[in-house]
Amino acid sequence: MGSSRFTKLLANSFKLATSDLANQYALPVKSMTGLVVSNYTAKKSRNLNEKVVESMNPGRDDFLFEIGFGRGDAMKMCYDRVKDGRGMVFGVERSGYMNEKATKRFVLEIAETDKIRIDSAVDLRNLPYPTDLFNHVFHVDLFYFLQNDALIDINRELLRVLKPGGILTCGMEFRRLKTLTEHGILEETQWDPLRYLWALEQAEFSDVQINYHTDPKMGEYQLITARKTADPLDGQNPEELMKKLEMDMKKERLAIAMMSDKKDTGGDFS
The missing domain is CATH 1.20.5 (Single alpha-helices involved in coiled-coils or other helix-helix interfaces)
Structure with a gap:
């Protein structure tokens, strides 16, 4: 009987720990767990962020926008591309903890160059930016946590802020996501790429596609891309x-x- 109680207690403790990890992965808060999870996520996604920025190949005068920037690694990569031009890097983050960390990281760039802007966005369906502003919109490890009933409207809002001809890019790494699923952090249905491809098409993006790539350091990774048509009649x-x-x-x-x-x-x- 005692052994049974102990096993049940251990199982419940594991469930609570897994649930906390899942919550911190989706929305890190200021805590020891949040620090560990955010550091781990940044380390594991750094190579993927590099590949996303390389694929966009932003010019020095481009305006770039990242949703869910975490510790700001990809924003730094983008800043290095636009710092000598007229471009700017924008980012929104639901996590107040990550927002605070990134703001401290870029305090000099924000104060001295005005080329990085960090905003909070409680609702991604209402972004604080004018229409047709960005050349590129991108995200990594984001759409898994967006509900189906909001996903289309969020993508419509991303379409709105993109310039005609602008590109949306989403980076994924199936192998890492499968590991998180095995550990109970994510459900496979959350990161099913077909779910996101469908939402992009419903939001009236053009040229929606997923491409598979291989890199010596990280193995296989995936990039979902979509375009805001420059011609209002294009693709209809x-x-x-x-x-x-x-x-x-x-x-x-x-x-x-x-x-x-x-x-x-x-x-x-x-």
Whole structure:
């Protein structure tokens, strides 16, 4: 009986520890666990961040935006690309702890160059930026924690702040994510790339695709990319466009006819 109680207590303790790790992985808070998890995540994702920035190949005058910047490693890589030009690096982070860490890390760059801007965004469906601002939007280890009912609207907001022709890039490393799933930190359905590809398409991104790459240091990694079309008609079905045009013309003719009837009868529509 005593052994059974001990086994149950041990199992419950393991569940609590795993749950805490999962929560800290999704949203680190200022604590010993948060420090360990954030350091571990930064170390494991550094190579992937490098590959994401390399794939974007930002120019010195580009405006870049990272969602969920963690300790700010990718932001530093981007800053090094734009510091001698007119470009800027923006970032939002839900975790107040990570926001504080990154702000302290870049205190000189923020004060002296004004080329790094760090913001908080409680709701990614309402970003504090104007339309058509960024050449690149990117994230690593983010969409796994976004609910399905918000994912499409979040991507629509990312589409809004991208410049026409701008690119969204998402970095993934299936091997590391599978390990986190085996340890109970993530569910496989959370990081299923098809879930994110579908949301990007529903948000009306163009050229949505996932590409597989191999690197000697990290093995295989994946990049999801999508584009904001520079042509409002690009990628749309010609038949659907004609139907929409026909419907718009019918509405216009109806409005003209109603206005004509109003003039002829001297009546109103109130």
